[in-house]
Amino acid sequence: MIMHPGVLALITGSLLTSAMILYAGWYGVRILRNWDLSSGSELQLALEKRTYLISTLLSYALGFELVSLFLFVFTADRLHLLFSGAMCAAGTLNANGFGYPLLILKLVNFLFAGIWLIVNHADNQGYDYPLIRFKYLLLVPLVPWSLLEFSYLFAYFSGLHADVITSCCGSLFSLERPGIAGDLVSLPVKPMRLAFFGTLGATLASGLFSWRSGKGFYPFSILSLATLLVSLASLVSFLCLYIYQLPSHHCPFCILQGEYHYLGYPIYATLLGGGLAGMGTGFLHPWRRRGSLQLVIPKLQRRLAGVAISLFALFLVIAAYQMVFSPFRLGE
Amino acid sequence: MTPSLQRHLNILDFALSSLWRRKGKNLSLLAVYTLIIFIIASIVFFTQALKREAGLVLQDAPDLVVQRMVAGRHDPIPVSYATAIAAIRGVSEVTPRYWGYYYDPVTGANFTLVAADDPQLKPEAIAIGSGVARTSRISIGDFLPLKDLKGSPVLFSVQKIFPSASELVAADLIQLRQEDFLRLFDFPSGRATDLAVSAGNPAELETIAAKIVHDFPDTRPILKSEMLRTYDSVFDWRSGLVLVVLAVAVLSFIIFAWDKATGLSAEEKKEIGILKSIGWETTDVLLLKSFEGIVISLSAFLAGVSLGYLHVFFFSVSLFEHALKGWSVLYPEFKLTPVIDPYLICLLFLLSVGPYIAATVVPSWLAATVDPDAAMRS
Numbered sequence: 001m002i003m004h005p006g007v008l009a010l011i012t013g014s015l016l017t018s019a020m021i022l023y024a025g026w027y028g029v030r031i032l033r034n035w036d037l038s039s040g041s042e043l044q045l046a047l048e049k050r051t052y053l054i055s056t057l058l059s060y061a062l063g064f065e066l067v068s069l070f071l072f073v074f075t076a077d078r079l080h081l082l083f084s085g086a087m088c089a090a091g092t093l094n095a096n097g098f099g100y101p102l103l104i105l106k107l108v109n110f111l112f113a114g115i116w117l118i119v120n121h122a123d124n125q126g127y128d129y130p131l132i133r134f135k136y137l138l139l140v141p142l143v144p145w146s147l148l149e150f151s152y153l154f155a156y157f158s159g160l161h162a163d164v165i166t167s168c169c170g171s172l173f174s175l176e177r178p179g180i181a182g183d184l185v186s187l188p189v190k191p192m193r194l195a196f197f198g199t200l201g202a203t204l205a206s207g208l209f210s211w212r213s214g215k216g217f218y219p220f221s222i223l224s225l226a227t228l229l230v231s232l233a234s235l236v237s238f239l240c241l242y243i244y245q246l247p248s249h250h251c252p253f254c255i256l257q258g259e260y261h262y263l264g265y266p267i268y269a270t271l272l273g274g275g276l277a278g279m280g281t282g283f284l285h286p287w288r289r290r291g292s293l294q295l296v297i298p299k300l301q302r303r304l305a306g307v308a309i310s311l312f313a314l315f316l317v318i319a320a321y322q323m324v325f326s327p328f329r330l331g332e
Numbered sequence: 333m334t335p336s337l338q339r340h341l342n343i344l345d346f347a348l349s350s351l352w353r354r355k356g357k358n359l360s361l362l363a364v365y366t367l368i369i370f371i372i373a374s375i376v377f378f379t380q381a382l383k384r385e386a387g388l389v390l391q392d393a394p395d396l397v398v399q400r401m402v403a404g405r406h407d408p409i410p411v412s413y414a415t416a417i418a419a420i421r422g423v424s425e426v427t428p429r430y431w432g433y434y435y436d437p438v439t440g441a442n443f444t445l446v447a448a449d450d451p452q453l454k455p456e457a458i459a460i461g462s463g464v465a466r467t468s469r470i471s472i473g474d475f476l477p478l479k480d481l482k483g484s485p486v487l488f489s490v491q492k493i494f495p496s497a498s499e500l501v502a503a504d505l506i507q508l509r510q511e512d513f514l515r516l517f518d519f520p521s522g523r524a525t526d527l528a529v530s531a532g533n534p535a536e537l538e539t540i541a542a543k544i545v546h547d548f549p550d551t552r553p554i555l556k557s558e559m560l561r562t563y564d565s566v567f568d569w570r571s572g573l574v575l576v577v578l579a580v581a582v583l584s585f586i587i588f589a590w591d592k593a594t595g596l597s598a599e600e601k602k603e604i605g606i607l608k609s610i611g612w613e614t615t616d617v618l619l620l621k622s623f624e625g626i627v628i629s630l631s632a633f634l635a636g637v638s639l640g641y642l643h644v645f646f647f648s649v650s651l652f653e654h655a656l657k658g659w660s661v662l663y664p665e666f667k668l669t670p671v672i673d674p675y676l677i678c679l680l681f682l683l684s685v686g687p688y689i690a691a692t693v694v695p696s697w698l699a700a701t702v703d704p705d706a707a708m709r710s
Contacts (some may be wrong), residue, residue: 002565003572006675007374009682016690052614053697056622060689064682071682074675082565085556124615162565163558239550 002082006075007157013068017061018150024054024061025143028136035132051129055120058139062113065146069110069272071263072103077256082162089253098156105149111276112142118280122300126292134287154242187237189330196234200316206277207309214298217281217305224278224308231271231315238330240318245328267318274311277304343616348624350603361592362632368585369636369684370643372578374651377644377674379571381668386559386563389501390556394427394528396537397554398544403606408523413548417529422536428524430513434478439467445506447513459492463503474679476506481518488512529553575683582684586691593695604699605707614700621696629685637680645670 031047076089076099083095093099116138124129210220235252235261243255243263255264281301288297333341351358398417400409414426430447438660443464453459456474470476477485494502513519529544531537541553596604604617643649645668 002568003576004568005571005575005679005683008572008575009679013686016686021691049614049701050702052618053694056618056697057693060693064686067682071678078675082561082568084561163561302585324410 002079002162004075004079004156004161006071006078010068010072010075013064013071013155014150017064017068018146020057020061021139021143021146024058025139027054028139028143032133032140037129048129051132052316054116055124059117059120062117065109065113066117069106070268072106073253073256077253079160082160084163087254088251088257090251092160093253096156096159098152098159101155102149102152105145105152105185109142109149110272111144112138112145114276115280115283116142118276118304119283122284122287122293122297125296125300126290128292130290130293131287138191187233189238192230192234192237195230196239199223199227200231200312203278204312204316207305207312210281211302211305211309214302217285217301220277220305220308221282221285224275224282224312227278227312228271228275231319235267239322241329241330242322242326245326247328247330263318263322267315270311270315270318274308274315277311278308278320280304281308340619343619344623347620347627350620351627354600357592358628362628362635364585365628365632365684365688366636366639368578368581369632369680370639371566371581372575372684373637373640373680374643374649375571375574377640377678378649378668379567380496380673380676381644381671383564383567384671385500385668386567387560390560390563392412393556393559395531395534395556396529398527398529398540398548399552399554399630400526400548400550401552402550408520409526409551411522411524413551414524414527416547417527417544420540420547422533422540423529424532425529425530429526429528430510430519431525432513432517435467436478441467442504443506445513445516446505448489448507449508449510450507453507453509454489454491456486456488456512457491457508459494459507460490461494461502461505462496462499464506465490465493478516480516486516487616496606508607582687586687589688590691590695593692594698596699600699601702601707602688604702605704608704609708610703617700618696621692621700625692625696629688633681633685636684637677641670641672642670 019121025049027047027050028157031051034043035047065221073089076092080086080088080092083091086092086095116135119131119135119138122136123129158314203226205221206216206220206223208214236250240252240255241247243260244251253264254260255267256262257264281304284297284301284304288301290297398409398413400407400413409428411428414428416422418426426431432445434445435441436443441464448459450459460470460476464476465471468476472490472493474490474491475487477487479485488508494505508516514521528541531540537555537557544551544553564642607617607620608614643651648667
């Protein structure tokens with residue numbers, strides 16, 4: 001176990017959020033089973049009171065979930081100095097088998113948490129708890145995922161051991177240990193480039209259409225998810241090459257380092273934020289005619305679509321700038 | 333201004349005035365909270381600064397050091413190894429180094445003696461670090477007696493004192509000529525303390541080290557990167573250990589904060605009851621409570637972090653330097669270079685504000701959902 005303050009913060013934070021989510025999940029199930037707004041029973045009144053607590057708890061917990069993805073990647077990047085052969089977060093994550101599954105878990109939880117917060121925001125605008133069932137239904141899968149995340153986090157960090165000088169002779173070399181440089185598989189460049197600009201263009205067009213007309217949010221949210229996934233793959237496949245100006249360096253983590261002007265942070269922030277806002281519009285769409293939300297949801301959807309378009313556009317500008325102004329050229 | 337922003341501002345205004353109305357209770361909470369953050373911030377800043385210093389010191393260290401091991405102990409290495417190691421492909425230079433420690437019974441301090449190839453240094457003359465000058469109370473032109481192996485003192489004249497800027501590296505340093513060093517310690521001929529190896533391409537160092545182990549199984553090569561890694565993890569471990577010990581303090585603070593937040597006075601209860609009966613909603617009261625929490629935790633955070641910063645970089649961590657720095661008769665006096673790392677500030681924020689928020693959510697909710705009639709009647 002490495003006693004780095006970052007590791008301690010992640011473990012404490014994750015423990016607290018899992019506990020909060022577990023508690024919220026327990027009441028979520030009770031609300032799903034017993035919620036009846038027309039009833040004036042004692043149980044119903046208690047549940048109504050309890051929803052305020054749960055939505056506050058979850059806002060904090062899921063807010064932390066959003067921040068902790070970045071904190072986790074940054075901490076992993078910081079820790080790479082402790083492992084021989086690791087150059088950046090890729091090496092740290094590869095140091096034991098829990099690293100990459102944990103990153104994927106955190107990504108999934110990031111999206112879940114973001115969508116839940118959007119739905120919760122919409123629900124709080126209506127006076128008659130309009131989305132309460134949907135909101136707590138959405139919470140159900142979050143409970144096991146966040147518990148899984150905590151156990152993976154704990155297993156990952158407790159399994160990390162720094163490669164330090166040992167008193168025996170030959171320290172590292174006598175062990176003949178291979179380094180833990182993380183090589184990532186990358187997809188072929190040409191089709192990826194086509195897919196990247198295709199999905200991004202289609203998403204922007206569909207987003208603009210939805211933003212102006214207030215229609216077509218389902219295709220837009222699916223396209224947003226597709227853009228997120230395709231862009232992540234494209235980062236590994238060809239975008240990074242332009243940033244590093246090296247034809248063989250596919251690492252998606254080194255761009256987070258100061259040598260590359262911390263370019264990774266705006267890239268991932270715009271991409272994840274855009275994907276989240278875009279997907280959120282689709283999750284709100286089924287409820288746009290519901291009672292007290294009739295006026296709220298269409299406005300919120302258009303605002304989210306606006307946010308998604310601007311973030312994706314910013315991402316496109318960053319990516320295109322790198323590709324056009326980098327002295328590096330990929331051979332055809 | 334949008335109505336929603338106006339509403340938030342009004343509630344914030346109300347939160348500030350209600351905090352001020354209960355000065356005694358809130359200021360005591362703020363003081364304890366600030367103290368906790370101050371201690372955590374001092375530790376985190378101090379470790380960070382030490383890591384940085386260690387990195388700077390090691391920057392000029394040789395890429396690779398080869399030591400000879402006999403029965404698991406460090407032993408002088410035959411100089412003949414140097415030629416064989418220099419023949420390994422990729423090695424650009426091998427220099428034998430002569431150094432050792434000298435215990436001075438007069439002051440009770442340990443000096444580090446290094447043979448220098450400085451041509452300006454005269455025979456039987458030494459250059460000393462400012463720490464040595466301070467503990468032995470000598471200056472340029474004075475003599476420093478060092479006992480040789482047979483116990484007879486040899487007088488060395490002080491030719492130079494290293495500037496105090498190099499204190500962290502050179503506090504206990506004594507530089508002397510190689511022949512003086514060999515004579516003083518009656519060093520076995522044809523041997524050196526260790527070998528410093530440099531490579532043209534640093535990426536090849538690991539391969540070179542592996543070859544050295546293969547050719548000379550009685551040696552131990554140590555890479556600069558390994559030293560850096562060891563320092564890093566030792567400092568992390570020290571600060572992490574102190575933080576874990578401090579967890580008890582944080583926990584008791586959380587209980588304290590929980591208690592303060594739960595123990596609503598009758599007056600406060602009545603106040604919330606009145607607010608709700610004149611039309612405040614549960615969400616408004618919750619917002620009020622969370623604004624109160626935000627004001628307290630942000631003030632404590634800013635005050636604690638600033639105090640910690642001053643403590644570490646301007647008062648040299650006077651409160652607990654011995655726990656973190658280690659101790660010795662001849663300890664370098666140094667000021668740490670102030671650095672602010674945004675990552676550490678974020679970490680401190682999460683480590684200190686997170687638990688406080690977690691502790692006050694439930695009490696705020698209990699306060700906000702109180703029934704107006706019950707509250708006013710009590």
